[in-house]
Amino acid sequence: MNTTDMLNYNNQSTAVLRRWRNEGDVTDIPRAIYGSGYNSLGSSRYVEDASFIRLRSLTLKYDFGKHLLNKLGVKTLGTYVTAENLFTFTKYTGQDPDVAVRFKDAFSTLVDYSMTPPLKTVTIGLSVMF
Numbered sequence: 001m002n003t004t005d006m007l008n009y010n011n012q013s014t015a016v017l018r019r020w021r022n023e024g025d026v027t028d029i030p031r032a033i034y035g036s037g038y039n040s041l042g043s044s045r046y047v048e049d050a051s052f053i054r055l056r057s058l059t060l061k062y063d064f065g066k067h068l069l070n071k072l073g074v075k076t077l078g079t080y081v082t083a084e085n086l087f088t089f090t091k092y093t094g095q096d097p098d099v100a101v102r103f104k105d106a107f108s109t110l111v112d113y114s115m116t117p118p119l120k121t122v123t124i125g126l127s128v129m130f
Contacts, residue, residue, distance in 0.1 A: 003114075005040035006032035052090035052097040058083050076129040085118040 003013040019029040030039055061080040069077055090097045096117035101110060 002040065004029065005037075007035060007037060007040060048092060050090070050092045050094075050097040050099065052088055052092060054088045054098070055086045056084065058086060074128055074130055076127065078127045080125050080127070082123045082125075084121045084123075086120060088117070 003011070004016055006012060006016055006019065015029060016032065018027050020027050020031040028045055030037075033039070059080060059082040061078060063076065063078040069075065088097065094112045095114045098118075099110065099112045100115070102108070
């Protein structure tokens with residue numbers, strides 16, 4: 001909501017380029033009014049489907065065979081790769097569809113504060129037992 005309120009010269013979303021400007025304009029963004037207006041109030045124009053599917057964690061592991069274990073003189077030897085937050089499939093237009101919900105009361109407006117999405121991480125490991 002804060003990125004489309006058009007109340008001052010703060011950074012705005014590119015969505016405000018679709019704002020109402022002239023008689024006959026058909027748009028989903030109201031006109032800009034510097035210093036006043038109601039564009040920052042909760043409205044159904046901010047409601048969108050935030051459903052998503054996220055591949056949160058994937059681990060691939062390989063244990064080496066007995067022949068190599070005997071040759072190296074170890075009981076077990078394995079390697080693995082773990083990747084986290086690889087993909088998020090969504091039509092949500094915000095930064096991250098997994099928005100934290102903070103209710104004050106039944107009439108609270110939920111706000112996406114454009115928090116940084118979870119980092120993608122890759123971990124590579126080796127496990128050895130002597």
